[in-house]
Amino acid sequence: MTPDAGTPRGEARTPDPGVRQDAAEGQHVPGAPDFGVRRTLARTAGGKAVDVYRPGPGAPDRGPTALLWHGIAPDERDILGPLAATVARAGLRVCVPDWRSDAPDGGRSQLLDSLAFARDFAAGHGGDAERFVLAGWSAGAPAAMGVVLRPGTADGPRLAAVVGIGSRYDRPARTTGTVPLEDIAAMEASPVPESAVPVSSVPVWLVHGTHDTVMGSEHTDAFAAALEARGWPVHREDAATDHAGVIMTEHDPARDRCVPARAGHAIRGGLLTASVLLRAAGLLGQAEGQGFEPGPV
Numbered sequence: 001m002t003p004d005a006g007t008p009r010g011e012a013r014t015p016d017p018g019v020r021q022d023a024a025e026g027q028h029v030p031g032a033p034d035f036g037v038r039r040t041l042a043r044t045a046g047g048k049a050v051d052v053y054r055p056g057p058g059a060p061d062r063g064p065t066a067l068l069w070h071g072i073a074p075d076e077r078d079i080l081g082p083l084a085a086t087v088a089r090a091g092l093r094v095c096v097p098d099w100r101s102d103a104p105d106g107g108r109s110q111l112l113d114s115l116a117f118a119r120d121f122a123a124g125h126g127g128d129a130e131r132f133v134l135a136g137w138s139a140g141a142p143a144a145m146g147v148v149l150r151p152g153t154a155d156g157p158r159l160a161a162v163v164g165i166g167s168r169y170d171r172p173a174r175t176t177g178t179v180p181l182e183d184i185a186a187m188e189a190s191p192v193p194e195s196a197v198p199v200s201s202v203p204v205w206l207v208h209g210t211h212d213t214v215m216g217s218e219h220t221d222a223f224a225a226a227l228e229a230r231g232w233p234v235h236r237e238d239a240a241t242d243h244a245g246v247i248m249t250e251h252d253p254a255r256d257r258c259v260p261a262r263a264g265h266a267i268r269g270g271l272l273t274a275s276v277l278l279r280a281a282g283l284l285g286q287a288e289g290q291g292f293e294p295g296p297v
Contacts, residue, residue: 026085027248027267029274032284035059037088039081042095044117048110050097051077052121053088064131064160064281065093065122067115069140074100079258080137082248086274092133092281095121101139107174111143112154119156133281135163137247138215142180145223146173148202149183161280163205165273166212166246168219184226203233205280207246207273211265214243237276241269248273 028034036056044050055063068084070076075098084094097114099107115134123129136144141164147153148162153176169180176183204227208220217238227234244251248270249258261267278284 026082026087026089027271027274029086029090029271029278029284032090032275032278033059034089035091037085039085039088042117042121044097044110044113046110046113048098048114049075049077050095050114050117051081051084053084053094053096055088055091055093059091063091063093064133064283065095065118065129066133066135066163066277066281067118068094068096068277069099069111069114069136069143070096071138071140072101073257074098074102076257079249080247082260083270083274083277086248086270087277090274090278091283092278093122101174106177107143108177111175115147115154115156129157131160131282132157133161133163133277134159135165135277135280136167137165138167138243139174141165141167142169142171142173143175145169145180145204146176146178146183148204149180149187150176150178159202160282161203161205163207163277163280164220164223165207166209166215166220166243168215169223170219181223181226184230187230201233203235203280205235205237205276207237207239207276209239209241209243209246209269211241212243212246235276235279237272239269239272241265245269246273 035058038054038056040052042050042052068080070080077096077098080096084096088094095118099110101107122132134144144162145164172179206220206224208217210217224234224236239246244258245266246269248261250261250263250266252259275284
């Protein structure tokens with residue numbers, strides 16, 4: 001369904017009423033509740049598809065919401081389905097939109113439109129708008145970090161947390177056009193007015209696969225070190241998996257895309273990432289969800 005050009009913004013963002021029963025069930029995160037999951041299809045005001053994952057019956061009426069951005073390949077929201085379904089089972093509402101890196105603006109307007117959609121969803125569909133987490137994988141991660149490092153990028157309340165998954169931060173973010181590492185250096189050079197709300201109060205969570213040959217973990221090391229030098233609250237996790245496994249997928253060479261994981265290391269890696277998302281959203285304690293034994297890649 002594509003929203004009519006004359007449809008008010010709020011109505012264009014309303015999820016389709018039919019629940020798609022073919023949704024992936026995801027995995028169960030150790031130490032977390034299991035409510036089951038349901039998935040609906042929605043559209044942003046600009047017409048991009050968004051999969052909305054919600055916990056099933058028994059979940060609290062008002063819970064946190066996360067927006068999860070995929071990587072650089074255009075319109076690949078489906079590859080984040082296993083991870084999104086896994087965290088939804090534990091009580092986190094998740095919006096996973098399509099966006100196109102090959103758009104004239106590099107995807108900026110679509111990413112920011114999905115951010116507005118997810119915030120509207122959190123406020124209007126039983127969520128807690130004050131507990132909103134922005135997360136991204138691969139090219140989606142610096143895009144998410146840019147929203148925090150450049151607070152004027154998007155309107156809305158302060159994020160509860162931002163999560164970067166398997167990426168590098170020395171290239172321009174799709175949301176800002178600036179380099180996250182350079183943004184941090186610019187902050188260090190420019191004093192923050194006393195009246196300003198410190199952006200460094202937004203916790204940053206970082207996950208990287210130790211066997212990632214697409215984007216080596218040294219990129220997350222450098223970004224975490226720069227944030228810590230600034231006094232930023234940073235939580236870092238390493239998963240014994242690769243670039244695809246950290247989102248509970250594996251790369252299929254025949255299709256040249258990520259597909260749901262079957263290998264144990266990728267399932268364990270995805271579960272670790274899921275636990276990070278849940279901890280960032282306040283649904284798991286700091287010491288919970290970390291008991292995943294590393295396995296062979």
